[in-house]
Amino acid sequence: MSASDISRRRLLHRGAALTAMSTLGAPALAQARSRVRLGYLHVVAVDGHIWTGLDRGSFDREGIDFELHEFSTGPEVFEAMGKRRVDVVSAGGVISNYLALGQGRGFLINDIEVATAQLWVRPTLGVTTFADLRGRRIATTTKTTAHIFLDRALRANNINPSEVQIVNRSMPAAIQAFIAGDVPAVALWVPFNIAVRQALPEAIKLVDASAFYPQSAVLGGWAARSDYHAENREVLSRIIRAWTDANDHMVRNPAAAAEALQRSHYQQSASGRPRRGLQGAEALFLARMAPPLFGRDCREVAPAGQRLLHGRCRSHEPAPGIGLFYLSTVA
Numbered sequence: 342m343s344a345s346d347i348s349r350r351r352l353l354h355r356g357a358a359l360t361a362m363s364t365l366g367a368p369a370l371a372q373a374r375s376r377v378r379l380g381y382l383h384v385v386a387v388d389g390h391i392w393t394g395l396d397r398g399s400f401d402r403e404g405i406d407f408e409l410h411e412f413s414t415g416p417e418v419f420e421a422m423g424k425r426r427v428d429v430v431s432a433g434g435v436i437s438n439y440l441a442l443g444q445g446r447g448f449l450i451n452d453i454e455v456a457t458a459q460l461w462v463r464p465t466l467g468v469t470t471f472a473d474l475r476g477r478r479i480a481t482t483t484k485t486t487a488h489i490f491l492d493r494a495l496r497a498n499n500i501n502p503s504e505v506q507i508v509n510r511s512m513p514a515a516i517q518a519f520i521a522g523d524v525p526a527v528a529l530w531v532p533f534n535i536a537v538r539q540a541l542p543e544a545i546k547l548v549d550a551s552a553f554y555p556q557s558a559v560l561g562g563w564a565a566r567s568d569y570h571a572e573n574r575e576v577l578s579r580i581i582r583a584w585t586d587a588n589d590h591m592v593r594n595p596a597a598a599a600e601a602l603q604r605s606h607y608q609q610s611a612s613g614r615p616r617r618g619l620q621g622a623e624a625l626f627l628a629r630m631a632p633p634l635f636g637r638d639c640r641e642v643a644p645a646g647q648r649l650l651h652g653r654c655r656s657h658e659p660a661p662g663i664g665l666f667y668l669s670t671v672a
């Protein structure tokens with residue numbers, strides 16, 4: 342048998358093998374798609390990655406089909422996960438409380454929130470300074486980014502949280518109470534400040550969370566039901582890979598990413614709001630993934646004290662445990 346015959350035969354075998362692989366591969370790829378029930382908040386620091394990844398096809402390429410469920414607050418989304426209405430959640434600082442209490446397993450960080458939380462007061466109701474808050478009612482949603490920030494802001498101004506009355510409401514209800522004059526102060530997160538600004542031009546933003554960075558900074562991110570985390574690690578790994586693709590685009594092209602978000606998903610926002618959010622006013626996105634959560638081969642390469650972190654994880658695997666992840670818990 343000549344060398345040319347051997348080469349021809351090998352080529353035919355390889356061609357047959359590739360044909361078989363292509364024939365079998367199509368059903369295999371179809372079967373690899375996973376439907377995931379995702380609970381989220383419509384806040385750029387929380388769902389910016391979701392919309393960017395969906396618009397760019399990042400999740401589609403990884404075979405992830407989200408069934409989206411929007412909620413108004415973090416406690417609501419975790420309650421839905423506890424009732425098995427969703428498999429995975431994306432939320433803000435609320436994860437610092439619920440994960441610490443063993444409710445779900447964290448597997449991905451979206452960002453470090455720096456100035457998403459704000460404290461607004463009404464001079465017409467007798468509040469213009471922190472000192473005026475003693476003995477007064479402050480509306481917020483407890484166990485969230487806003488609550489963590491409020492606790493820090495009060496203590497930084499020599500006010501014990503026990504010296505004020507925290508009125509726990511969903512954030513839409515807290516905003517309505519503030520606008521209606523039922524409370525003279527509200528601790529909120531953006532973009533709820535837009536409703537306050539439009540309804541009450543005389544209201545004052547007393548401070549935002551950037552004044553207390555890094556003490557009031559919180560991590561926003563993704564969590565899954567404990568059983569889902571244990572049984573679907575490969576699905577979570579694909580979510581992480583898709584998120585990474587979307588996040589790289591947001592970090593490298595912040596202006597274009599913000600404009601796309603505002604055009605398609607935040608039309609009601611004030612001009613430039615998502616753009617400022619991506620640049621740091623609302624959230625500081627990670628260029629990759631943060632070391633405490635993401636398993637092997639992770640390293641932080643940001644200079645000490647730099648707010649925008651750059652990490653890298655080559656494994657793309659959800660971490661087996663949370664570790665020393667929590668920045669704060671509020672009782």
